[in-house]
Amino acid sequence: MALIESWMPPTRENYDFILKLWTFYPIFASLQWVVSWYGMGKTSVNSRFNVPGRIAWMTMECPGFLTLMYIMSTLTKQQGITDLSWQNKVLAGLFVIHYSYRAVMYPLMAPSMSPIHLFVWGAGLTFQLFNATCIASWLAAYGPTTAAEWNAQLSPWYTLQFVVGIAVFYLGLAANYYHDDELREIRRREEQRRARKALEDGTPLEKVDKHYQIPEAGLFKYMLYPHYFVEWVEWTGFYMAAGWSCHPARMFVVNEVFAMFPRAVKGKQWYVERFGADQVGRRYAVIPGVV
Template identity: 50%
Template sequence: MAIMPGLLPPSRETWETACTLFKFFPVITAFQWVLDWYPQGKTSTESRFNISGKWGWATMESAGFMTLLYTMFTLPKELGLDSLPWGNWTMAGCFVIHYIYRAIISPLFLNPSMSPMHPLVWILAFTFQMFNGISIAGYLAGYGPTSDHDWAGRYWSMEIGLVMWAWGLLGNMFHEDDLREIRRAADRTQRREAEKQGKPAQSVDKVYMIPKNGLFQYVLYAHYLCEWIEWAGWWMIGGWNCIPARTFLVNEVATMLPRAVQGKRWYEKKFGKDKVGNRKAVIPGLV
């Protein structure tokens, strides 16, 4: 049953429009190259309009994979398709696995705390997820490959793509957990001190240090780099002509690269250039 006929699940016209418009998302994110104002995470600001970091992140990041799942189970019936190719489900599964970790497990169960975010960040991220979810879901649920024959002859590239995707996801998890450990360690220390003094423990929302493990030895945003590798592998699974996967990767880089460059300036301002050393923002030896 369609939640919003023509939109969820998307009609072909809606899907094609979403795919076209989503290609221009980097225009929206271009302001990050000239402004350091980004009211979320380590650069969040005090505002009466701020929303919970944990729940804000969970709700905005869940929109994409929920749209994908809903469309995968409804659109084929509307198009008269009895089943979808295994390659479609493989790509969908990879996408859902990533976002269950990123949108549910990470913010609600693993992160000790998260700084509040401004509603504008939530709106932009939710918009990103909806356009991305519709464009990918439409492709995988009936407007792209519709038979196993469409995937024939590409098995070796799919296998390489799956390996890249898996290692990228594991690298992302490893480096994000290294960031969490900084805050977990601070929380343990503050709780011990609070117990000794008989006072309530203070929040660790704004506790930051320069991470040093893994690829953090070379870049400050190693988790971003690993995520790009992950989605590059995912695009490889879908093939060169999988436009939604390519658009997703390009938009991720366009959104996260200026954010990483901003973040490097923030680290240098807070800890000093000598502490940051020769680390780049996100690509070793380059940026």
């Protein structure tokens, strides 16, 4: 906990400073447009600086929700807040629910994961620490913390906006689960095919390390990265529930788009190069009707 404690902003001034730094993240993320290298997933490369996929993913993603939980449990006491409003707890819970899946269940359920370069791992870890610190600090002390403050935050339709925001969040979360599982199913089907072939031929079972094909289920019919798109929907719902003036939630959505959009566009190019334009068809990269 020493690392988290040293990172956690004990004062409003530190929180404001970290949030300002976080506002400049799109500049860093935009470098992906001019750099072809990205050492993760389909484009992972052999390197002495690679970290095994599952280990890299979990150690990169877990610090996010752990940081949020720690700040939520300590910063309120430091600021003399004895009882947070239930809205703060619900929003913090949604963050933990998402990352309990994304950081822990997702890598454990994956049939295989490509290695992740140490540089990409560091960038992902930095994203998690900045994002969780800003979100948690706002929820723990520096945003609305009482019922009256929440009514003002979400005025004039505070109940409706919060409920609709939560519903949008869960819609995006469920769609995220679904499309992630479709990607896993591709490798599961390949594992089953190879197992049947090995049994028929009497040969050793060949392990499925990397196997790619164009998914067909759900929104994959219309775009190649629907799991990115629905995650944006998910956190837009979170932003709506937190209130349109919530700067950390707004920057979370903006920074996710800037981080993932270039990867989706370049990912479509990868699909076209590997499978051909005819196989990709009229699928968009990540935003139906746009790109």
